[in-house]
Amino acid sequence: MATEAAHGAEEGSSLVFHPMDQFIVKPLFGGTEVHWYTITNVTLWMGITVLAILALMVLATSGAKRIPSRGQSIAEMAYGFVYKMIEDVTGKDAVKFFPYVFTLFMFIVFSNLLGLLPMSFTPTSHFAVTIVLALVVFLTVTIVGFALHGAQFLGLFWVSSAPAAVRPLLALIEVISYFVRPVSHSIRLAGNMMAGHAVIKVFAGFAAIAAVSPVAIIAIVGMYGLEILVGFIQAYVFTILTCVYLKDALHPAH
Amino acid sequence: MATETHDAVEGAAHAAESAGMPQLDFSTWGNQIFWLIVTLVVIYLILTKIALPRVGAVLADRAGTIANDIAAAEELKQKAKEAEAAYDKALADARAEASRIVEATKAEINEELKAATAKADEEIAAKAAESAKAIDEIRAGAAEAAETVAKDTAAELVAALGFTPKDDEIEGAVSERLKG
Numbered sequence: 001m002a003t004e005a006a007h008g009a010e011e012g013s014s015l016v017f018h019p020m021d022q023f024i025v026k027p028l029f030g031g032t033e034v035h036w037y038t039i040t041n042v043t044l045w046m047g048i049t050v051l052a053i054l055a056l057m058v059l060a061t062s063g064a065k066r067i068p069s070r071g072q073s074i075a076e077m078a079y080g081f082v083y084k085m086i087e088d089v090t091g092k093d094a095v096k097f098f099p100y101v102f103t104l105f106m107f108i109v110f111s112n113l114l115g116l117l118p119m120s121f122t123p124t125s126h127f128a129v130t131i132v133l134a135l136v137v138f139l140t141v142t143i144v145g146f147a148l149h150g151a152q153f154l155g156l157f158w159v160s161s162a163p164a165a166v167r168p169l170l171a172l173i174e175v176i177s178y179f180v181r182p183v184s185h186s187i188r189l190a191g192n193m194m195a196g197h198a199v200i201k202v203f204a205g206f207a208a209i210a211a212v213s214p215v216a217i218i219a220i221v222g223m224y225g226l227e228i229l230v231g232f233i234q235a236y237v238f239t240i241l242t243c244v245y246l247k248d249a250l251h252p253a254h
Numbered sequence: 255m256a257t258e259t260h261d262a263v264e265g266a267a268h269a270a271e272s273a274g275m276p277q278l279d280f281s282t283w284g285n286q287i288f289w290l291i292v293t294l295v296v297i298y299l300i301l302t303k304i305a306l307p308r309v310g311a312v313l314a315d316r317a318g319t320i321a322n323d324i325a326a327a328e329e330l331k332q333k334a335k336e337a338e339a340a341y342d343k344a345l346a347d348a349r350a351e352a353s354r355i356v357e358a359t360k361a362e363i364n365e366e367l368k369a370a371t372a373k374a375d376e377e378i379a380a381k382a383a384e385s386a387k388a389i390d391e392i393r394a395g396a397a398e399a400a401e402t403v404a405k406d407t408a409a410e411l412v413a414a415l416g417f418t419p420k421d422d423e424i425e426g427a428v429s430e431r432l433k434g
Contacts, residue, residue, distance in 0.1 A: 020274065020275055020276060021276075023275075023276040023277060024276040024279075025276060025279070025282035025285065025286065034281060034282045034285045035284075035285065036284035036285050036287075037285075037288065038285055040282075040285055042282075042285060042286050042289050042290075043289045046289050046290065046292075046293040047293075049293065049297075050293055050296050050297055050300070053297055053300065053301075054300055057300065057301060057304075057305035057306075057309070058304050058305050058308075061305065061308050061309055061312070064308050064311065064312050065312070066312070066315060066316055066319060068312070072312070075305070075309055076309055076312065076313060079306070079309045079310070098306070099298065099301055099302045099306055100298070102301060102306065103294060103297050103298045103301055106297060106301070107293065107294060107297055123286070123293075125277070126276075126277050126286055127277050127278070128277070128282070128283040128286040128287055128290075129286055129287075129290050132287050132290055132291070133290075136294075190277065194277065
């Protein structure tokens, strides 16, 4: 959808579409070189994410009141949401991974939502970020799996309930799917974020044409609402998949 | 949503070919990964050192308070039930006591009544006996007096007729007549 609009825009030279410009990583304090240590808009928005999490999880809960304030209620809700998810999906013995999973959830959900502010930057729309997140999950699952179960962890790939004849084939498929996990895990999140933001930008470009601008603006409003939903859902999906993968590490038997 | 995502990803890939996709500009990856790791570590530390223990403690405290309150309410309810039972028991006891006292009083009164009746009967009997004796005496006295009068009269009559009355004869005659 975004592509067609973009191509159309390029053909009609009066319009200037740069739907992908919002994703450019650029240094904050001048210069064009982006070294690994350069303070960029990535740094800025990740920092804002940290501050938002700090505000919600630390400042809002500072009273630690038995009858919670509004902010504390939200913090408790987030806590309970992720805690229950990991308990239900992964199991009661997995709550030691709760801080780790909660960190992922909070980072993703705040990045997604803060990225919807005008002029902002969305770290989770970058494959560099989501691939690291997904690889961390992948490595955690693999390492924990082997650490807890040793070679038995490989039983994950051996579907013992299937007929013996198809087991090798299934094992191959299982192995492939296991290694595809981090790819789908990361591209799903970045793709959703990038697509939504690009589509909003494209509609925003159309808003410059008087004839279609009302439609474009209504479409932006609609997309914006949808993107808020998507921001939550993708954070939820990423987190619940992390829980599902962790379950494999803790209980590899089929 | 999955197909939408795929479309979007494909679309983005096309866009990358035409317009250039900042996501695939690998020169910025090091920067992003570095700052991502810093961010995640900071978030992790904030959460594990401050936020999660605090929220966990609050939730546990609240759950404990609620459980305690429910237990206290249960206890009070139990106490109320016990108090009600005690009240009922006291009431029943008082009733039993009252009826016991009524019974006892009734019995006592009966006893007294019986005793009084018996005493009165006795007195009446004594009085009746006394009266009967007095009547007998009077009767006896009267008979004797009549006999005496009869004897005296007979003696006078005999004397008036000019005979010397003989007491034993007169007595015998009077007694014989009186019997008859």
